[in-house]
Structure formats: C-alpha cells, structure tokens
Amino acid sequence: GCRIPPGPPSVPVLGSLVWLTNSPADPEPLLQRLFRRYGSVVSLRLGSSLSIYIADRRLAHAALVVHGAYLADRPSVLVAAATLLGENNHTITRASYGPVCRLLRRNLVAETLHPSRVRLFAPARCWARRVLTEKLLAGGEAVIETFRHAMFCLLLAMCFGERLDEGAVRAIAAAQREQLLYFSHQMAVFAFLPSVTKHVFRGRLRAAHALRRRQMELFMPLINARREYMKLNNSDRAKKKSDTTFEHSYVDTLLDLKLPEEERPLSDQEMINLCSEFLNAGTDTTSTAMQWIMAELVKNPAIQDKLYGEIIKVAAITGDNSQEEVPEEDLHKIPYLKAVVLEGLRKHPPGHFVLPHKAAEDIELCGAYLIPKGATVNFMVAEMGRDAEEWENPMEFAPERFVAGGDREWVDVTGNREIRMMPFGAGRRICAGLGVAMLHLEYFVANMVREFEWKEVAGDEVDFAEKREFTCVMQKPLRPRLVPRIKDE
Numbered sequence: 001g002c003r004i005p006p007g008p009p010s011v012p013v014l015g016s017l018v019w020l021t022n023s024p025a026d027p028e029p030l031l032q033r034l035f036r037r038y039g040s041v042v043s044l045r046l047g048s049s050l051s052i053y054i055a056d057r058r059l060a061h062a063a064l065v066v067h068g069a070y071l072a073d074r075p076s077v078l079v080a081a082a083t084l085l086g087e088n089n090h091t092i093t094r095a096s097y098g099p100v101c102r103l104l105r106r107n108l109v110a111e112t113l114h115p116s117r118v119r120l121f122a123p124a125r126c127w128a129r130r131v132l133t134e135k136l137l138a139g140g141e142a143v144i145e146t147f148r149h150a151m152f153c154l155l156l157a158m159c160f161g162e163r164l165d166e167g168a169v170r171a172i173a174a175a176q177r178e179q180l181l182y183f184s185h186q187m188a189v190f191a192f193l194p195s196v197t198k199h200v201f202r203g204r205l206r207a208a209h210a211l212r213r214r215q216m217e218l219f220m221p222l223i224n225a226r227r228e229y230m231k232l233n234n235s236d237r238a239k240k241k242s243d244t245t246f247e248h249s250y251v252d253t254l255l256d257l258k259l260p261e262e263e264r265p266l267s268d269q270e271m272i273n274l275c276s277e278f279l280n281a282g283t284d285t286t287s288t289a290m291q292w293i294m295a296e297l298v299k300n301p302a303i304q305d306k307l308y309g310e311i312i313k314v315a316a317i318t319g320d321n322s323q324e325e326v327p328e329e330d331l332h333k334i335p336y337l338k339a340v341v342l343e344g345l346r347k348h349p350p351g352h353f354v355l356p357h358k359a360a361e362d363i364e365l366c367g368a369y370l371i372p373k374g375a376t377v378n379f380m381v382a383e384m385g386r387d388a389e390e391w392e393n394p395m396e397f398a399p400e401r402f403v404a405g406g407d408r409e410w411v412d413v414t415g416n417r418e419i420r421m422m423p424f425g426a427g428r429r430i431c432a433g434l435g436v437a438m439l440h441l442e443y444f445v446a447n448m449v450r451e452f453e454w455k456e457v458a459g460d461e462v463d464f465a466e467k468r469e470f471t472c473v474m475q476k477p478l479r480p481r482l483v484p485r486i487k488d489e
C-alpha cells in the first residue's frame, strides 16, 4: 500500500522538531539534508499542517501532470490576511482551482499573453530595450538594478497600456516592493488564529491598509484613464493615441470581465490586486534569470563569443547590419540563443520552489506514496535541474545540451510529456507567462550581447553564491565591464 512520505519525528501541535533549529522561511538547506537521509520525497509538519516536498522528476510528473487535477489548489496561507483587510482571493495565484481562478487565468493567457496579443506589445519591448541599453551605457548601478527597472517599465506598459516617465515608474516600483516585503514578512502571523492575532497585531493591519491605499492612489488614475480611452470609438482613439499610449493592455481585458456566478464586473480592489500580481509575477523572476544568464556569459567568454557570432550571422543573412536591434522576428533563427536561456534556467532557476500546491483529494503517487487530502505540496526545482543522475556535469554551463539534433533529445520545458527540469512549474498551474518570459529573456539577452561585450573585472569576479529573496538571486551582484561592440558598416 501507499504511505505518507517519510520525514523527521514530530510532536502533536508543534510539528516537526527540526523547526526548533531551522527556519521555516528558508527550508532549502534542511530539505537537502532530509533528502539525503530519507530519499526523494519527504514530509514535514509545521503546526498541524503537513507539507510534502518532492525532488524526484518522475514523481513530480505523476503529481503535477498525471494527477494534476487534484493538485491544482493553493493552501490558504495568505487568505487570512486578505480577509482581515476586507478582500477576497480573486487573483490567479491565490485562488483555488475553481471557476473564478480558471476565468482569470484564461483571461490572462488568452487575452493578453496569447502570441497575437503579445505582438501588439512589440513597441513596448523596443522602448524597454532602449531604456535598458541607455542605462547600461551610463553605468553606475549594479546591472540587476537596471534589468529590474527595464523589466518593470515593460510590465507596466503591458499592464496599463501607457509609457510612464521614470519618476512614475520608480514610485510604483517602490510601492510594489514595500508591499511585497511587508506582506511576506509581517502578515504571516494572521494565518494563525486570525480572531486573536487581529487584536494583538492591529498595528500591522493598519500599516497594511496604508500600503493598500498608496497602491490605490497610484493605480486608479491609470486604470481610469484606460477606462476612458476604451470608451472612445476607433477614430477618436486614433486621434487621442499619442506615442506614449499602446494599443492593448491587460487592464482592457479586466475591464471587460464578468465574474461567473456573481455576474458582476471586477471591483477596483480586485483589479488592483490583479495588476499587482501581474507586475510582481513578471519582474523579479525575469530580471533574476537575466542576471544569472549574463553572469554565465561573463564567466564563459567562449560561449558569449559563439552566441555573438550566431546573432551577427542572422543579421548578415538579413543583409542589414545597420539596424538598431536584433528584431524579435529573428530570434527563432538563433537556436543557440534559446539554448543559452534554457541552460541558464536549468542551472539557476529564479524560483527554487514553485508556489505551494494543495491536494484537493487523497493522491496515490506511482503506487508508493500517499499525499493526503489537504496536504501542501512543493517541488525542488533547483535540485531537479542539477541532478547528476539526469544531467552530465550539472554544474557546468553547457548550452549545447539544449541544441537539438545528434543523439540529444529535445527538452520540453512545459514538462507535459516528462519533466527533466521545471523552472516554470508544470501542469495546470504552470507559469501563465512562460511564453512571454522566454521571449523577454531571448530578446533582451540577444540585444545586450549584440550591443556590448560583457567582461569580467579583476577584483569584481563573478561569484555564483546564492541568496534567497523572493527569487534566488546572486549574493554578490554582477558588476561586469561593458565594452560597446564596434559595428561594421
């Protein structure tokens, strides 16, 4: 029969004794020890809740794809805090897998991130690339700051359909960051006995309300401007459209939505939470990945040279070396570029875990393990990409692994057929932005390599040590020397 996965001893109420000497905020080092001891699936108890961690790629496939329908819910960690703030769970990441979640997810995937819609954002990407190049050229800050700023410019443009000036971008970025920090560090207390904690920690609730108000002040004018713009007929729209307004935005689709069952449009607060989710999901993840990839290219100049050569070859085929950028239509002609990006995501996935999943029913995995209904389940993303039994010399940066042909099999990053790595998760809750994330990474990496030679600086060598923030970032930020390439006329 199946059994609950093994784990360290626990006592009722308190949970696993290991928490006395390990921090639940960063369970990775503890889990690595437990996997060595118990095998590739372990159970941990925190209070009365059971968490199961899976490091084996076949079990991950069974859980997320084969039995995926039962593992598409989310645990209610943040629900308590939202409820106390008078909010609901109507966001894609937080909602359990019901009609609301499916509607919101389908709306994002089909209406905003569908390839035909993504094409409409090409001018926004062009603008973000120019911001990126100018700031890299100016120097001064660590490149991760520049990456984050440029990505945020782009995500804001996609969200609100407006090209904002630098001051506005920085103000919203600061508010988002403060809120993210506050909610992840200070609001967790409300998961336990909210009826009691809401009195004990009422100062925290007040601060959370203030952060929400600030977000409301920043977002509502942008949402309302878009509401007015959408009311115009086509010819008025064309007249009004300045070069800072884009044709399509995520907000447009939200304004059109009707919630199932309740049959009402989204409230302002719901719209703000969805915009906030969109901005958070696409910024840190992508800029973190970009930093790791560029760090590997700095450390491996031969790979960078090869990539540059492939990029230039495509420009030569097109017969136009003088164009300002590597246009996004050409990206698919550079298979080595995709290989570099995938290898970066394998070795340095921005998230070492996925967002927590919850079992809606008892699940039996491969006839061996039982995941009881209600258990929280997570996956060891980084472990899978670095598993020496699956990958030859896993800690070597070798994009050739992902160049199709020869005896190499193609790696499917969605994990639908099989999971070899899962930087975007897999199954029903797979990253909703996978396609656009890959496009952003390929487009920006290609253009940064074409624009500059990225060189290691003596005394500021690349250091691959990791630090856990919202994503897993470089502990010592990358500080390379950028030498502008001389372009042949």
Ligand code: HEM
Pocket (backbone or CB within 6 Å): 092, 093, 094, 105, 108, 278, 281, 282, 283, 285, 286, 289, 349, 350, 351, 353, 354, 355, 356, 423, 424, 425, 426, 428, 429, 430, 431, 432, 433, 434, 436, 437
């Ligand atoms: C390199 C960049 C990115 C990485 C590595 C990444 C990774 C992930 C991961 C691991 C998850 C959790 C999957 C799970 O819970 O099983 C996720 C969820 C999600 N991502 Fe991404 N992501 C990236 C970029 C983006 C972008 C650009 C967007 C949108 C613009 C986006 C939107 C989302 C959304 C909405 C979810 C929630 C899906 C759900 O709960 O059903 N992501 N992402």
